[in-house]
Amino acid sequence: MERLGTGIGWRPEIAAEIAGLPGVDWVEVVAENLCPGHLPPALEELRGRGMTVVPHGVSLGLGGAERPDPGRLAALAERAVALDAPLVTEHIAFVRAGGPPTGSPPLEAGHLLPVPRTRDALDVLCENVRIAQDALPVPLALENIAALVNWPAEEMTEGQFLTGLVERTGVRLLIDVANLHTNHVNRGEDPAVALDGMPLEALAYVHVAGGVERDGVWHDSHAHPVTRPVLDVLAALCARATPPGVLLERDEDFPEAGELAGELGAIRAVVEEARGAEAA
Amino acid sequence: MVPKRPETANGPGTGQDGAVPERPAIADATGVGAASTDAARQRLALAQTALLSALVAGAPAPEGFDRERLRVQSRALAAKRASVIAKVAPELPGILGAGYRSAFLAYAQGRPLTGGHRRDALDFAARLLAQDLPADPAARRQLAQWWQDRAGPRPPRSGPVSRLVRAARLAFRRR
Numbered sequence: 001m002e003r004l005g006t007g008i009g010w011r012p013e014i015a016a017e018i019a020g021l022p023g024v025d026w027v028e029v030v031a032e033n034l035c036p037g038h039l040p041p042a043l044e045e046l047r048g049r050g051m052t053v054v055p056h057g058v059s060l061g062l063g064g065a066e067r068p069d070p071g072r073l074a075a076l077a078e079r080a081v082a083l084d085a086p087l088v089t090e091h092i093a094f095v096r097a098g099g100p101p102t103g104s105p106p107l108e109a110g111h112l113l114p115v116p117r118t119r120d121a122l123d124v125l126c127e128n129v130r131i132a133q134d135a136l137p138v139p140l141a142l143e144n145i146a147a148l149v150n151w152p153a154e155e156m157t158e159g160q161f162l163t164g165l166v167e168r169t170g171v172r173l174l175i176d177v178a179n180l181h182t183n184h185v186n187r188g189e190d191p192a193v194a195l196d197g198m199p200l201e202a203l204a205y206v207h208v209a210g211g212v213e214r215d216g217v218w219h220d221s222h223a224h225p226v227t228r229p230v231l232d233v234l235a236a237l238c239a240r241a242t243p244p245g246v247l248l249e250r251d252e253d254f255p256e257a258g259e260l261a262g263e264l265g266a267i268r269a270v271v272e273e274a275r276g277a278e279a280a
Numbered sequence: 281m282v283p284k285r286p287e288t289a290n291g292p293g294t295g296q297d298g299a300v301p302e303r304p305a306i307a308d309a310t311g312v313g314a315a316s317t318d319a320a321r322q323r324l325a326l327a328q329t330a331l332l333s334a335l336v337a338g339a340p341a342p343e344g345f346d347r348e349r350l351r352v353q354s355r356a357l358a359a360k361r362a363s364v365i366a367k368v369a370p371e372l373p374g375i376l377g378a379g380y381r382s383a384f385l386a387y388a389q390g391r392p393l394t395g396g397h398r399r400d401a402l403d404f405a406a407r408l409l410a411q412d413l414p415a416d417p418a419a420r421r422q423l424a425q426w427w428q429d430r431a432g433p434r435p436p437r438s439g440p441v442s443r444l445v446r447a448a449r450l451a452f453r454r455r
Contacts, residue, residue, distance in 0.1 A: 065325035097329040101322055107332050108393040110361045113353075116327065120320040127317050148353040149331075152344025186349075217352055252363065 001172070002086050004052060004205055004245025006268050008260065014250070015042035017257035023264065024051070028089070028247055031055035031075070036082035047083070055079040055088050061095035062128045062142070063115035073135040080138050087139045087204060089174045090132070092125065092165070116151035117161040129169040141172035141204035146182035146211075146220035158189065159197015166199045173199070175243075176207035177233040178220055184233075185218035191233045195240055205245030208234055208267055223252035226263050231270050238274030246271055336392040358388050361400070369401035375422045376414060383408060402431055 005025025008018055018024060019042060027046060034055065039047075047053060057076050060068050080088045093112035098104040115121045133140055142165070144158065156164070165171060175198070180191040208231070210224040226248070237243065246267050250260065333339035335354045341347050362384045366373045373380040387404045405427040414420055 065321045065328055094328050094332075097325065097332040099325075101325045102329040104329050104333060105392075106394055107329070107336060108395070109332055109336065109357060110364065110393045110397075111357055113328075113332065113335075116324075120324050123317050123320045124324050148356060149345060149349045151327075151331075217349075219356070 001204060001244040004054075004086075004247075006264055006271070007052075007054075007205075007245060007247040008264065009056075009247060009249040009251070010043060010046070010053070011251065011254070012040060012042075014254050014257075014260070015040065017254075017260060018042075019045065020257060021261055021264065023268070026052040026054065026245065026247075028054045028056045028249075029083075031057040031079045031088070032059050034079055034082075036078050039082070052086060053083045054085050055083055057088065057090040058112065059095060060090050060132065061093065062090055062132060063092050063121065063125050064094035064096060064128075065101070065124060066096075066099070068128050068132050068135075070135070073132055077136050080136065085138060087141055087172065088136060089141045089143060089204070091143045091145050092162075093145045112145045114145060114147040114149065114151065117154040117156040117158065118151075119155055122156070122161060122164050126165060126168045129165070129171050133169065133171070139172055139204075141174045143174040143176055143207065144179050146176070146179040146186075146218075148186060148217065150187055157197055158183070158194050163197070163199045166202045171202070172204040173202045174204055174207060175200075175237060176209070177237055178207065178209040178211060178226075178230045178249075180233050181230045182211065182218045182220045184229075185213060185216070192236055195233075195237055200237070200241035203241055203243055205247060206234065206237060206243045207247055207249055208263075209249040210263075221252065222249050225255075225259070226266065231266060234267065234270050235274060238271055239277070242275065242278070243271065338389075358385055361388055361393060361397075364397050365401050365404065368397045369426075371426050372401060372405065372423075375419055375426065376408075377419075379414065383413070398430075402427065406431070 006023060007026035007028060008021070008024055010018055010027035010029045018027065027043075029043065043053065055076065057072075060072055060076065062068060076088055076090075079085075091112050092115055094109070094115055095112060096106065096108045098107040115125060129140070129142070144162070162173065166173065177191070180189075180194055183189045183194070184191050208226055209220060209222045210226040210230070211218055211220040211222070212224045213219070234246070248260070248263055248267060327342070330339070330342040331345070334341050334345070334350055335357055341350050362381055365384060366380070372384075376383055384404060387407050391403065391407075393400055405423055408414065409420070409424055409427060412420070414423065
């Protein structure tokens, strides 16, 4: 797996801060927010420095009941080519439902919703992933999402579901440690147990993000600082596998550059400490 | 105007419809040479539509879900939609000020997102204008102008704000 290093989610609001942050090896951009012929100049500047840029899609809905839309797949492929990206990433989620097969009008969620961990959902997801892989010019990695709701009558653990997905499609994994923390608080799923069950040999990179707990529910806000428990999940992951890359995500309430640099430093420290422990 | 209650309020069923085939007892665990996923897709479509209809269209909670968690998720989706619209159309929170969020959430409650966010922003503005909102005439004029600049291939020529509001109201009713 290609080594990416430490990165940050590129957002227009913090373009100037990112350009000046020391030790940023790569960035990820939300694919739907890019126009391939008209990349933001600040992003072009980073590319000019030789920085890797990975497009991260949010609207394919590969965990949905429908086959992925060819137009959306072509758009993601076009962005991968425009950015000369080594891989593209998306989510294990559904984002829309309704439409002809259901007798209900089409509905958009506007965000990522969890897929039931059932054999039906896994069969559909695997076929959708293979369709996506055929349409994309570079490898695909998929991210575990944060869930607020639990599906009743699930048939598999997250580890079993992801293992089946990787075995059947060869897709790579983007593991979001903040989402594992979310599932710990909201669903009582121990991150250590979840990580033990995951096919970490397929790991492409790791997401780290901040959130906030309200009334016993963890909100994966990407608008708050990264907390210790999330870094502890990162440490637990690094004790089991060496991630090719780790990326900080911040989407709202952007802090000053110094705070972002501090969070990147904390992430780097966790990764390096694990590497040191491995070498010792 | 009172928005039409979404058809999804009655829901697509909870997947217990007799017409939907049961999953075969023997599954192809490897996925190699798997049979068509059509039946699995149909069952998944009904389950996901029932959940999403409960979250964004006021449909009853599907069986087995924690109702309080559904409310939390529903509010989170509406809040996310409001913040995406604020980014797609930053003029709207600019024009509406502190009232933006509550006005948007009131609009979103009756109208699930069905297309893109730009369309959503236009529909939101048209709905406010149709209700003679915002109350401040200067803000209403600004909102009407914003809507007119973006709403369609042949917007009415600039004229009195009442004409713009009439056009917005018509556009909103047509959708």
